[in-house]
Amino acid sequence: xxLARLARRLGDLLLAERRRRRARLAKLQDLxxxxxxxxxxxxxxxxxxxxxxxxxxxxxxxxILHEQLRKGARLRRTLRRKD
Amino acid sequence: MSRHFALAFVFVLLAIGFQVSxxxxxxxxxxxxxxxxxxxxxxxxxxxxxxxxxxxxxRTTDRLWKSVAFGAVATTVMQSSTLVSIITISFLSAGMxxxxxxxxxIFGANLGTTTGAWLIAGFxxxxxxxxxxxxxxxxxVILLFNKGRTLKGLGYLLTGLGFLFLGIHFIKDGxxxxxxxxxxxxxxxxGVAGLLLFTLIGxxxxxxxxxxxxxxxxxxxxxxxxxxxxxNALALSxxxxxxxxxxALVSAIGANIEGRRLAAAHLAFNVVTAALALVFxxxxxxxxxxxxxxxxxxxxxxxxxLALFHTLFNLTGLALMLPLTGRLVRLLxxxxxxxxxxxxxxxxxxxxxxxxPGAALEAGRKELQxxxxxxxxxxxxxxxxxxVQLRKGERLELLANAPERVxxxxxxxxxxxxxKPLHGQILDFLARLETKGxxxxxxxxxxxxxxxxxxxxxxxxxxQKNMARHLASPNPxxxxxxxxxxxHLALLLHELHKLSQDPxxxxxxxxxxxxxxxxxxxxxxxxxxxxxxxxxxxxxxxATSLMNDSAYAYDIASNLIAMAKVIFVPFEPVQxxxxxxxxxxxxxxxxxxxxxxxxxQAAHDEATHETR
Numbered sequence: 001x002x003l004a005r006l007a008r009r010l011g012d013l014l015l016a017e018r019r020r021r022r023a024r025l026a027k028l029q030d031l032x033x034x035x036x037x038x039x040x041x042x043x044x045x046x047x048x049x050x051x052x053x054x055x056x057x058x059x060x061x062x063x064i065l066h067e068q069l070r071k072g073a074r075l076r077r078t079l080r081r082k083d
Numbered sequence: 084m085s086r087h088f089a090l091a092f093v094f095v096l097l098a099i100g101f102q103v104s105x106x107x108x109x110x111x112x113x114x115x116x117x118x119x120x121x122x123x124x125x126x127x128x129x130x131x132x133x134x135x136x137x138x139x140x141x142r143t144t145d146r147l148w149k150s151v152a153f154g155a156v157a158t159t160v161m162q163s164s165t166l167v168s169i170i171t172i173s174f175l176s177a178g179m180x181x182x183x184x185x186x187x188x189i190f191g192a193n194l195g196t197t198t199g200a201w202l203i204a205g206f207x208x209x210x211x212x213x214x215x216x217x218x219x220x221x222x223x224v225i226l227l228f229n230k231g232r233t234l235k236g237l238g239y240l241l242t243g244l245g246f247l248f249l250g251i252h253f254i255k256d257g258x259x260x261x262x263x264x265x266x267x268x269x270x271x272x273x274g275v276a277g278l279l280l281f282t283l284i285g286x287x288x289x290x291x292x293x294x295x296x297x298x299x300x301x302x303x304x305x306x307x308x309x310x311x312x313x314x315n316a317l318a319l320s321x322x323x324x325x326x327x328x329x330x331a332l333v334s335a336i337g338a339n340i341e342g343r344r345l346a347a348a349h350l351a352f353n354v355v356t357a358a359l360a361l362v363f364x365x366x367x368x369x370x371x372x373x374x375x376x377x378x379x380x381x382x383x384x385x386x387x388x389l390a391l392f393h394t395l396f397n398l399t400g401l402a403l404m405l406p407l408t409g410r411l412v413r414l415l416x417x418x419x420x421x422x423x424x425x426x427x428x429x430x431x432x433x434x435x436x437x438x439x440p441g442a443a444l445e446a447g448r449k450e451l452q453x454x455x456x457x458x459x460x461x462x463x464x465x466x467x468x469x470x471v472q473l474r475k476g477e478r479l480e481l482l483a484n485a486p487e488r489v490x491x492x493x494x495x496x497x498x499x500x501x502x503k504p505l506h507g508q509i510l511d512f513l514a515r516l517e518t519k520g521x522x523x524x525x526x527x528x529x530x531x532x533x534x535x536x537x538x539x540x541x542x543x544x545x546x547q548k549n550m551a552r553h554l555a556s557p558n559p560x561x562x563x564x565x566x567x568x569x570x571h572l573a574l575l576l577h578e579l580h581k582l583s584q585d586p587x588x589x590x591x592x593x594x595x596x597x598x599x600x601x602x603x604x605x606x607x608x609x610x611x612x613x614x615x616x617x618x619x620x621x622x623x624x625x626a627t628s629l630m631n632d633s634a635y636a637y638d639i640a641s642n643l644i645a646m647a648k649v650i651f652v653p654f655e656p657v658q659x660x661x662x663x664x665x666x667x668x669x670x671x672x673x674x675x676x677x678x679x680x681x682x683x684q685a686a687h688d689e690a691t692h693e694t695r
Contacts, residue, residue: 060599064672067675
């Protein structure tokens with residue numbers, strides 16, 4: 001197990017492309033986490049909102065965010081597979 | 084012209100020197116190699132800027148003591164206060180650093196410079212460093228042939244160090260051979276006159292060589308060879324400290340007001356420190372003797388004593404000046420006022436920043452925000468909205484109705500005065516910037532963003548004519564459509580201004596929501612135009628105008644959003660690429676708009692589930 005981890009770390013150190021991919025994956029995780037927090041905030045705002053027009057706006061935002069998160073998850077899968 | 088004369092004079096002087104003494108030739112060649120090594124070293128460190136160094140600078144300068152520590156450590160590592168000064172001036176001009184932080188870095192850099200004297204005196208003269216120089220040069224040159232930025236940078240660093248060592252070796256050898264024929268120490272001037280004369284010589288040497296490191300090297304090598312007296316060497320080192328600020332002053336000429344204030348602070352620090360050292364030279368010498376005994380430096384090791392003297396007087400200057408930083412900042416801000424500026428005078432970009440592409444691109448981004456602010460006012464006026472109120476988000480509900488008075492403004496005149504000169508300067512700045520890789524992509528993105536902004540303004544100019552006419556139209560259906568166009572664009576401008584003020588709130592969601600609004604307002608796509616024609620609410624000719632104007636509005640919104648994606652947040656290549664990948668394209672946004680609202684969808688899913 002330790003040898004495998006050592007080999008992976010060595011690989012990270014020596015292979016610039018892999019290092020870049022790892023960095024991209026880490027950044028994507030951060031971005032998706034931020035978007036998840038945004039989604040939670042939106043849900044909260046939606047439950048407190050009673051004005052129909054504003055609710056429609058928030059619902060649209062929710063749908064867009066949902067689509068973006070889906071694209072993000074797909075990209076994460078691709079990056080993980082390459083790794 | 085005078086510069087050419089000075090150059091010719093130096094050339095003639097050197098040629099005579101070469102004829103008279105072969106040892107002088109060796110010393111001069113040593114200085115030339117040393118200076119070339121410094122240039123190469125700076126080039127190497129520049130390869131590592133545009134990322135790590137900038138991030139480090141921004142993270143470690145939030146407190147004054149941290150700025151001082153950064154300046155000292157960076158100068159110690161890079162052995163170049165010039166490079167640290169250039170980076171600081173660039174960051175300051177780009178608004179990425181405050182003046183107090185910048186001053187802290189420069190004060191720290193002065194302390195960092197003193198490590199050079201220790202290295203030369205303790206290592207350079209006592210070890211055969213030419214033995215290290217040759218392998219360094221060999222490895223360095225091999226690395227220089229690499230295409231990779233990092234390896235090439237490493238190559239420059241190694242060749243730089245190699246040349247530095249080789250330069251030191253030549254200077255040392257030159258002075259050693261020199262002392263066999265002539266003893267310059269016979270021309271030593273004792274007392275106060277000698278102190279002042281040699282301080283002046285130190286200033287002149289440093290101004291000529293444009294490097295206090297090189298001057299210190301020559302001084303220490305000459306002192307080590309016994310060619311100058313210890314007292315005169317002390318005065319020369321004081322002069323070298325003042326001389327280096329003159330180099331910084333020259334480089335600040337092309338900088339903006341912040342850069343000039345920083346150069347003035349640098350000059351103030353070094354002049355005060357030098358005056359202090361000259362007035363209290365006796366006490367400093369006594370302190371050096373005590374310090375030398377404490378550190379175990381031999382009584383006759385004058386080169387190390389000189390290094391200690393150099394450190395002591397710079398440290399004293401730092402202790403004296405650091406508590407006065409706040410007052411110095413206020414004083415500089417009062418004394419050095421920016422030149423009167425017009426609305427289209429650049430705020431952030433300046434020629435001095437061209438050497439640091441990372442900071443320069445950030446300055447370019449901020450300047451584009453300035454350009455957006457100028458354009459915002461024109462756009463608000465075209466949309467019959469008060470720019471100040473629109474920025475603050477006041478009385479936005481009035482946008483739902485046609486304005487009471489309709490008028491058209493001369494967009495061309497505003498463009499010529501507020502946009503074109505500034506845009507031209509931004510383009511010129513970006514064109515002169517030497518960028519590669521991600522930085523070249525960022526420069527391209529910034530140019531494209533400025534193009535988007537200008538396209539939006541041009542489209543709004545075309546839209547203005549019909550909008551001014553139809554906002555006052557007796558036909559309520561037509562009037563309503565133009566009210567909607569005006570409202571959409573004005574609200575978009577308000578949202579964009581809000582995002583520009585709070586970069587933390589800029590997420591991929593915000594831009595896609597704005598894009599969705601633009602899609603919703605496209606009256607051709609949403610079928611509204613067809614409805615109006617079918618129900619004969621508007622004439623066919625008016626319908627053509629409305630269709631064109633709706634397309635203009637759509638393009639304006641798209642261009643403004645595309646611009647905002649680039650200029651509202653600091654550019655980070657990976658982040659930029661990922662956000663770009665998550666943005667929904669036109670078809671995806673249309674699909675979202677066509678889908679039933681989430682609540683309805685959830686109810687539908689639940690009903691389907693129950694049926695099953």
